[in-house]
Amino acid sequence: xxxTQVLPRPKAYDDTFxxxxxxxxxxxxxxxxxxxxxxxxxxxxxxxxxxxxIIRLQLSQPNLKxxxxxxxxxxxxxxxxxxxxxxxxxxxxxxANYMVPIMIGARDMAFPRVNLLGFWLVPVSIILxxxxxxxxxxxxxxxxxxxxxxxxxxxAKSLGVDFWAMSIIVWAISGIMASTNFLTTIVALRAPxxxxxxxPLFVWAQISTSILxxxxxAPLAAAMILVEFDxxxxxxxxxxxxRPVLYQHxxxxxxxxxxxxxxxxxxxMISEVIPVFARKPIFGYMSxxxxxxxxxxxxxxxxxxxxxxxGMNTYVEGFFMLMTMLIAVPTGIKFFNxxxxxxxxxxxxxxxxxxxxxxxxxxxxxxxTGVYLASVPVDTQLHQSYYVVAHLHYVLFGGSVFTIFAGxxxxxxxITGRMLNKTLGEWNFWTLFVGFNxxxxxxxxxxxxxxxxxxxxxxxxxxxxxxxxxxxxSFLIAFSVAIFLINVVxxxxxxxxxxxxxxxxxxxxxxxxxxxxxxxxxxxxxxRSFMPLRDLRExxxxxxxxxxxxxxx
Amino acid sequence: MxxxxxxxxIYFGAVRLSPRSVVWTLGLLLATVLVSSCGVGGxxxxxxxxxxxxxxxxxxxxxxxxxxxxxxxxxxxxxxxxVVVKYRRSTQPATYVPPQIHGNTPxxxxxxxxxxxxxxxxxxxxxxxxQRDFQPVSASNYTVVVxxxxxxxxxxxxxxxxxxxxxxLQTEVTPFVVPTHRLVRLEFxxxxxxxxxxxxxxxxxxxxxxxxxxxxxLKIDEVGKWRGECAELCxxxxxxxxxxxxxxxxxxxxxxxxxxxxxxxxxx
Ligand code: HEM
Ligand SMILES: [Cu+2]
Ligand SMILES: [Cu+2]
Numbered sequence: 001x002x003x004t005q006v007l008p009r010p011k012a013y014d015d016t017f018x019x020x021x022x023x024x025x026x027x028x029x030x031x032x033x034x035x036x037x038x039x040x041x042x043x044x045x046x047x048x049x050x051x052x053x054i055i056r057l058q059l060s061q062p063n064l065k066x067x068x069x070x071x072x073x074x075x076x077x078x079x080x081x082x083x084x085x086x087x088x089x090x091x092x093x094x095x096a097n098y099m100v101p102i103m104i105g106a107r108d109m110a111f112p113r114v115n116l117l118g119f120w121l122v123p124v125s126i127i128l129x130x131x132x133x134x135x136x137x138x139x140x141x142x143x144x145x146x147x148x149x150x151x152x153x154x155x156a157k158s159l160g161v162d163f164w165a166m167s168i169i170v171w172a173i174s175g176i177m178a179s180t181n182f183l184t185t186i187v188a189l190r191a192p193x194x195x196x197x198x199x200p201l202f203v204w205a206q207i208s209t210s211i212l213x214x215x216x217x218a219p220l221a222a223a224m225i226l227v228e229f230d231x232x233x234x235x236x237x238x239x240x241x242x243r244p245v246l247y248q249h250x251x252x253x254x255x256x257x258x259x260x261x262x263x264x265x266x267x268x269m270i271s272e273v274i275p276v277f278a279r280k281p282i283f284g285y286m287s288x289x290x291x292x293x294x295x296x297x298x299x300x301x302x303x304x305x306x307x308x309x310x311g312m313n314t315y316v317e318g319f320f321m322l323m324t325m326l327i328a329v330p331t332g333i334k335f336f337n338x339x340x341x342x343x344x345x346x347x348x349x350x351x352x353x354x355x356x357x358x359x360x361x362x363x364x365x366x367x368x369t370g371v372y373l374a375s376v377p378v379d380t381q382l383h384q385s386y387y388v389v390a391h392l393h394y395v396l397f398g399g400s401v402f403t404i405f406a407g408x409x410x411x412x413x414x415i416t417g418r419m420l421n422k423t424l425g426e427w428n429f430w431t432l433f434v435g436f437n438x439x440x441x442x443x444x445x446x447x448x449x450x451x452x453x454x455x456x457x458x459x460x461x462x463x464x465x466x467x468x469x470x471x472x473x474s475f476l477i478a479f480s481v482a483i484f485l486i487n488v489v490x491x492x493x494x495x496x497x498x499x500x501x502x503x504x505x506x507x508x509x510x511x512x513x514x515x516x517x518x519x520x521x522x523x524x525x526x527x528r529s530f531m532p533l534r535d536l537r538e539x540x541x542x543x544x545x546x547x548x549x550x551x552x553x
Numbered sequence: 554m555x556x557x558x559x560x561x562x563i564y565f566g567a568v569r570l571s572p573r574s575v576v577w578t579l580g581l582l583l584a585t586v587l588v589s590s591c592g593v594g595g596x597x598x599x600x601x602x603x604x605x606x607x608x609x610x611x612x613x614x615x616x617x618x619x620x621x622x623x624x625x626x627x628x629x630x631x632x633x634x635x636v637v638v639k640y641r642r643s644t645q646p647a648t649y650v651p652p653q654i655h656g657n658t659p660x661x662x663x664x665x666x667x668x669x670x671x672x673x674x675x676x677x678x679x680x681x682x683x684q685r686d687f688q689p690v691s692a693s694n695y696t697v698v699v700x701x702x703x704x705x706x707x708x709x710x711x712x713x714x715x716x717x718x719x720x721x722l723q724t725e726v727t728p729f730v731v732p733t734h735r736l737v738r739l740e741f742x743x744x745x746x747x748x749x750x751x752x753x754x755x756x757x758x759x760x761x762x763x764x765x766x767x768x769x770x771l772k773i774d775e776v777g778k779w780r781g782e783c784a785e786l787c788x789x790x791x792x793x794x795x796x797x798x799x800x801x802x803x804x805x806x807x808x809x810x811x812x813x814x815x816x817x818x819x820x821x
Contacts, residue, residue, distance in 0.1 A: 278651065375679035
């Protein structure tokens with residue numbers, strides 16, 4: 001069958017990374033912009049990881065002073081900001097930028113030049129943030145930047161906070177642009193036959209994410225502007241004389257939905273990967289979509305669960321507790337549907353599927369510890385301890401990073417035309433899985449025994465061995481990421497040629513060449529269900545649709 | 554042709570040094586070292602059972618939530634393992650074609666309702682505890698004002714004197730002394746940035762926010778000493794903001810109070 005035949009790579013569109021720099025700088029092609037987003041994201045992952053290793057070295061034993069406390073506080077802040085704002089969100093925007101137009105059979109995004117501008121605001125935002133390090137010290141109040149610690153009275157020496165606020169404002173504008181663009185593209189540019197009920201679940205996830213970012217991006221920028229007013233114009237919004245708790249409300253109204261901005265696209269990718277490798281259609285398509293929107297709605301009503309110790313009215317706390325716990329329901333629906341999809345399947349544990357199951361096994365733990373944290377009384381013990389650090393990494397690392405890796409191993413053949421090496425993929429997965437659990441599982445118990453987060457050091461000898469194990473495991477994660485990077489670089493140049501559809505997938509992006517030509521499709525295939533490619537394969541129309549015009553060399 | 558497996562390189566080689574086995578061996582080795590080095594702290598599955606009744610209620614709430622949590626955790630992980638072991642293509646006959654099921658409404662309704670019932674129960678159970686222990690207490694006339702600053706705690710007693718618990722990691726900090734068998738109301742204030750007062754073996758944490766009064770209480774029935782520390786990042790000295798709570802029997806406590814008042818009078 002043509003689907004798996006090793007086709008010569010189309011020459012029409014040069015797929016190496018080494019294009020003229022002027023092309024990279026000015027391109028409005030959603031695929032190239034997508035690649036730039038993704039590369040930016042991965043570079044940020046490496047930088048954020050280096051911050052993490054410094055943090056872990058410092059905590060490997062009691063009373064260490066690898067860096068002084070001032071620097072340590074900058075490290076944890078830079079780690080959090082880098083991972084959340086510059087890695088996960090940016091990478092996911094990139095993969096969606098690449099895939100969404102192709103998956104819906106469009107030629108490009110709706111506003112290619114807005115896409116270009118939106119992307120180039122990202123390096124501006126990143127450079128602004130890191131400029132803080134050269135201004136006498138970057139942000140040192142954690143990625144949440146709680147007032148009044150960020151106020152001038154406590155930060156007189158450096159401009160780190162100002163650079164952070166500017167950086168986040170630019171980031172929010174960029175995110176709002178991207179979200180608008182995604183929504184317009186998906187609403188307006190779908191191929192004939194691509195009804196809403198036939199959208200791939202990854203595209204649905206991107207709709208949900210974009211709605212979220214559109215709603216909460218502006219309040220985030222507003223909070224940052226008010227922080228700047230306080231610092232530079234002498235207003236008193238969040239100062240010691242003002243209302244510091246107001247800042248927390250504004251920040252978390254963005255901050256909690258941001259967690260879902262970072263996880264819903266991952267959910268979408270898992271919903272693409274499991275059916276393909278289990279050879280079964282997704283179980284409960286409509287309930288998957290409904291669950292996404294349930295999460296979108298609920299996630300905007302839970303922000304104060306980060307504030308259960310500031311002293312709110314107990315009925316207000318009860319409301320936020322209830323809404324938070326209710327999120328377990330749509331998340332549970334998705335989980336059960338994924339398991340049901342794989343059930344009775346014929347599962348091929350290729351690397352993307354391994355990461356998908358790694359995600360299911362670990363994200364579950366993050367979901368369950370989330371219910372403990374949602375319970376107000378219990379949260380007064382767990383809040384701001386290493387239990388929270390463990391929980392948030394089970395959600396963001398087990399959730400976002402594992403799904404991102406699943407997505408990369410799945411779509412790399414489409415993007416580059418070459419397969420990622422499988423042996424290295426195995427090493428990548430197993431070292432990451434063990435290193436991840438070794439690092440973060442016992443952080444729960446450290447937190448339960450009273451180790452607060454964000455402490456530059458500790459004197460309690462009883463915590464020494466556990467912390468050492470965590471640090472050793474974190475270097476296993478670094479090793480794993482190194483394997484991954486080697487794999488990407490090697491395979492991009494020398495990998496096995498993938499062909500159009502190496503996985504026998506279901507969706508439209510696999511119905512064009514790998515990598516796709518600039519205009520994406522010679523002719524958009526007919527769409528008759530949410531698995532258009534599978535329909536073609538079964539009706540025997542595939543060969544005709546797939547054979548690319550051999551372009552002149 | 555059956556997908557990419559056929560075209561992938563022979564990846565384990567003759568030595569069969571499979572990544573999975575190597576990594577698991579390393580991991581298990583690490584775990585063995587961990588378990589065998591006795592006296593390792595930081596591995597308990599729950600916080601210490603607190604000495605104050607509000608803390609004990611939180612402890613029980615934690616255990617209560619753990620019952621459904623552990624059942625769900627084990628159930629779902631077993632289901633995942635089952636899928637991994639049972640439905641591998643490599644162990645299936647070549648002729649196996651998976652049933653093309655698109656969903657099952659009764660099943661989907663069931664796994665919407667069941668988690669809903671569980672979380673509603675957990676929420677209700679937690680709410681009851683919230684109403685019981687997190688309301689302002691009026692049953693006490695003994696109020697200590699706890700105020701956080703960069704980097705230490707001040708405790709102002711109703712008798713008028715103040716204990717200064719200045720932050721330090723090198724030496725043990727000055728203890729916050731409380732009487733046994735007596736409900737002590739704690740009123741929290743912040744004077745600069747936000748701090749959070751946390752002694753896990755006594756009860757949960759309470760933030761000390763500037764311009765905003767917060768409260769908690771404790772009642773300790775045994776003599777002892779418990780440590781804790783500030784839980785809200787408050788600047789460079791955050792990790793030095795250690796806390797020690799010490800409880801004394803009535804006579805000793807009264808003697809201690811007299812001593813503090815005398816000291817307060819002698820120093821202007
Ligand atoms: C390379 C693996 C990683 C390691 C070893 C690691 C380690 C840590 C540690 C030890 C902390 C606590 C610092 C402290 O409280 O003193 C921390 C905080 C944090 N990490 Fe990671 N992390 C890793 C990857 C990630 C990833 C992938 C993400 C997000 C996608 C992430 C997001 C965060 C956030 C948001 C915080 C909170 C920062 C703050 O307190 O302001 N981390 N990490
Ligand atoms: Cu949240
Ligand atoms: Cu502190």
